[in-house]
Amino acid sequence: MTSDSVLSATGFAFTPSHIDSWHSPGPTAQFSLRPSGAVGGVSSVQLTNWGNNANQCQQLSTTPTVQADGTVTVPVRGLRGQFSCQLHGLIITDGHGDQAVYGSALGAPDIDATLANIPDTVWPTVDAVTVTPGTVAANDTQTWIKLTIDVSASTAGVNGLDLYLVDASGHADSIQSGGVSTTFSGPLDEYFTLPQGTAPGTYTIGFRLQDQGYNTVSYGLPGSGSQPMPGGPVTLTVTDPATAR
Template sequence: MNPKTGAYIGTELAANFDSQGSLSGDVTVKPGATPASTTYTWTVPVPQYGATTKTTWAVSEIQGGDGAGDKIDWTAPQLSAFPRSFTARTTVDQGYPSLDQIALAQGMQATVYEAPGQGAALRYQLDSQENKSGVYGGTVVVTGSGGRTARGSFAIVRDASEGYQGCGNIGWMQRQVLDCAVTVSLPVGLSECDWKVTEVDLTSNAGVTHAYTGLSEAPVHVTSDSVLSATGFAFTPSQIDSWHSPVPTVQLSLRASGAVGGVSSVQLTNWGNNATECQQLSTTPTVQADGTVTVPVGGLRGQFSCQLTGLIITDGHGDQAVYGSSLGAPDIDATLTNIPDTVLPTVDAVTVTPDTVAANDTQTWIKLTIDLSASTAGVNGLDLYLVDASGHVDSIQSGGVSTTFSGPLDEYFTLPQGTAPGTYTIGFTLQDQGYKTVSYGLPGSGSQPMPGGPVTLRVTDPATAR
């Protein structure tokens, strides 16, 4: 407690008492206690450091409940009837928490959308340490146009079961806090402008506060899209052939209004849940003959679907407009996809060379040639099988192959160890880049017949092999 004002200083200490559970090492219960009448004793391990050589501690709150749902929550007014304070000798700590970092929180953009009538929130994270009494809390002050300010605060609290809470990653005894989150809510209905962190106040558990000013954190631009705006977001084309390489480039187009000095930048900030499948190739826009503005976009090879959920437009005057659900702004409603995988691989002919091999010959390479017709996604996987006269299927090999859309696909294999003499047929399963499969020459109704009839491999006794 502050010895002059009685205000609480720093993070509270806390312990749980439970008549039906186990007690912590600092809590004891008087012998003979019952759930209806119990005396608990808490031996409080107070911290070593304080603002002076004597620190006054007080019971600030008692919460209690029984099995019938009745509860109490006593604070100073009820507790003042009891001797609730004590004084401990402490080591003086006149130090204050360091400000090791102040930055925008992860995922926070340097441009923020202010929804009409809702205002905007800026999120920061900071690192701090105080090696004696520890970090208690602080305030982040941001300043906008005309000197108007807004504040956001944090304070570390102690829960008996959960430990330190409320400020990122908190080290032992609060001596270091990392990624401490602070939210600054801005007033509603402000004009478009930049907001900058101008002060950070940090307080130790001994009650010592230090104000950090002259900070270099970059400003955040807040906009309601009332000065600069855009409509008509679209990908042209909206579907591309991503199965072949290289993947074609597409254009994101939009029509801007209110741009002073033209549109200088279009930055795509978020692709929703498929953030790695599409990428912006340039932020520098091109003005088309019809007045629309375009920037180039590319997608990964293979199957994808990219919905644009974040976009920032900047004009030559520095005004900005924000769109997309990931930024809390109006939806963009533009999605880029690959052409659908509709035409599966088709086999025109299959040959095997040689078609005869000795049963103990596991060194000779056997060449299987599959002639393919054109398909949407090509073939990039092949599983080979031997089928004996009774229809029993044994795997020869499986894995990836060079992507082939049409023409011959050559695969080499050797006779599996222990293959008995006899006449076998060869079957296989093809997989395309869209992970769709088609089988040929295998037993069952799910497999296609081999074109031109079964492909046979004769395995002879070693004595009769040629």
């Protein structure tokens, strides 16, 4: 305590304690406490230290709302992405100007309240994959080939894709990789061109998906860690080079 006031509080908690931070805009929660000895009510609740994830959590207002059960709450927000913010600093001020201080960052008792995102429990899964066109000439490096991946479910949403061309011997060559528009479910379209120097033959498409929680799943790639392509291999036939007439 910073004065002789009897101001104190208990019941520190975030409601809910886990929020869906994978979607945008960032979701909100309420930080609540039960005050005691507040003269003129609680005028301010200030969250001052979020630990190692200070940039992931934000307090939206220091002005509390009094709930029907006598608790007071202030709104907070978790930014998009993976995080876990443990509150380490709290200053409560009443209408008389008296304060109560909590949290190890302020040399006061621990608060024991953490705000985190919902666990990334459902990794990306795929229902179907198609490629159009399915045939291209070996010297045609200009035609855009469209790969459509039907994402059926993902807690965190797919935001990264590594694409491979697999030859008949099972050797996988990288076609392209990088970020994609975040997709939680539904079609994900990726366009690519035939790599220079690709020999005629029948190839299969393989890829690796990454979600916002940095979890990866593979389809159609060599090795036991990759899942089979739903509906069977997705093939791309490369014909003999086209010749000018």
